[in-house]
Amino acid sequence: MIITMQSFRGGVGKSSLTKNLALEIALQGKHISLVDLDISAPSLHLCFNSDPRENTFTINDFLLERCELSHVLKNPRKGLDFYPASLELDKLCSLLENGYNIARLTKAIQELDKKSDVVLIDNHSSITEEAMGVLLVSHKILLVTTPDLSSLEGIFLWRAILERLGINEEKILIILNKVFAARQDIQKIQAQLLQGAKKTADFIFFFSEEIALDGNNGQTPIHLKYPKSVFSQTIRDLANKILN
Ligand SMILES: Nc1ncnc2c1ncn2[C@@H]1O[C@H](COP(=O)(O)OP(=O)(O)OP(=O)(O)O)[C@@H](O)[C@H]1O
Ligand SMILES: [Mg+2]
Numbered sequence: 001m002i003i004t005m006q007s008f009r010g011g012v013g014k015s016s017l018t019k020n021l022a023l024e025i026a027l028q029g030k031h032i033s034l035v036d037l038d039i040s041a042p043s044l045h046l047c048f049n050s051d052p053r054e055n056t057f058t059i060n061d062f063l064l065e066r067c068e069l070s071h072v073l074k075n076p077r078k079g080l081d082f083y084p085a086s087l088e089l090d091k092l093c094s095l096l097e098n099g100y101n102i103a104r105l106t107k108a109i110q111e112l113d114k115k116s117d118v119v120l121i122d123n124h125s126s127i128t129e130e131a132m133g134v135l136l137v138s139h140k141i142l143l144v145t146t147p148d149l150s151s152l153e154g155i156f157l158w159r160a161i162l163e164r165l166g167i168n169e170e171k172i173l174i175i176l177n178k179v180f181a182a183r184q185d186i187q188k189i190q191a192q193l194l195q196g197a198k199k200t201a202d203f204i205f206f207f208s209e210e211i212a213l214d215g216n217n218g219q220t221p222i223h224l225k226y227p228k229s230v231f232s233q234t235i236r237d238l239a240n241k242i243l244n
Contacts, residue, residue, distance in 0.1 A: 002113050003242060004121045004138040006131070007145065008154020010041060013177040014144045016211055017235075018122045019047045020222045024239040026079040030117035035059065035083040035109070037134060038122045039095055042085035048076035058086035062108070063100040069108040081116070102133035110137055118242075127157065132165060140242060141171055143197075146178045147189045156196035169199075175238075176201035203241075205234050 005021075007014045015038070022034045036044040036059060057071040062083075074082045086092065113119050121138070124131045135141055141162065145155040155174065162172060174197060179186065190200045208231035210222065222232050 001117070001140065001242075002109060002119045002121070002138045003140045003142065004123050004134055005142050005144060006123050006135065006158060007125050007143070007151070008127075008158060009146075009148070009151040010125055012144050012146045012151055013205070013211075014038075014125070015043045015047075015122055016214075017142075017144060017175065017177065017205070017238075018120060019044060020231075020235045021239060021242075022080060022120050023222075024235050025118050025120070025243065026077065028239065028243065029079065030243065031079055031081075031115075032118045032120055033081045033083065033112050033116040035112075035119065035121045036085040038124050039063070039085050039092060040124060040126070042087065044082070044122055045084045045087075048074065048080075048082050048084070058088075058091070059083050060086040060088070060091040060095060063095055063105065064091060065101070065104070069112065099128075099130060102130055105130070106133050106137045109134065127161065132161065135162065135167065136165060139171060140173065141167070142173050142175050144175045144177055147176060147183070147186075149192070152189070152192055152196060155193070159197040159199065172199070173202040173241075174199055175203045175205065177205040178207045179204050181206050203234060203238050206230055 005014050005018045022032055025032045034044065036042050039060060057067045059072055061067045062069050062072050072083045074084060076082050109119060121134060123134050143155050143158055145151045174193065194200050208229060210226040210229050211231055222229065222235060226232055
């Protein structure tokens, strides 16, 4: 199953959710392949102690057709295969300027899917053909937004694009992240979502001090570090919903 995490604005928590979801799925005994395709702002290497400055292949080398996807593989922990992106400026700029072969990428992702229980992708936030190519081969799309109107508007846009691409409604989950528990206007936000994206949030993640402190560092699953946190429970619920 190919699951893609998508947002519109930066900083909404896409990578934090991706990291914790990947670790939760691995802990449940599934073989997960985690791919950092947010090539303009990679961050998952921080979670899995993979130094992108090391002289090893990254997803950028694969996209630049300098290696195969299998050469990029890192094994940070049992059951979790990780495909990191690069922070090398020339590789990053070249891909952003010239794009890459989308068909070659989607074919490799589909091949990876045959070897894994779950392929989890931290996708490029911007609305690009490359991002859409990945969404087209995904079995589930998790649209991540904060309650901010600017972030919600981006989700309305993505919803409209997915509709135009003919992507089945059932594949889409909307995740509302960083909601303040004290917010009284959650119903208003849900109503805005319903109006703009023709769908309310499927999962709500409250603003979590643990996550804010954790940042993107460390590969200890949040529910082992902070087992009682609401965030941990919501990650478990999300993993269960996807896996079942
Ligand atoms: N539910 C939450 N509660 C509190 N802080 C959060 C929550 N989710 C994410 N954060 C924090 O928000 C910041 C941005 O998160 P993250 O890097 O995951 O966002 P992103 O959408 O991947 O951003 P980018 O566009 O840069 O890739 C991080 O410092 C993270 O710790
Ligand atoms: Mg990110």
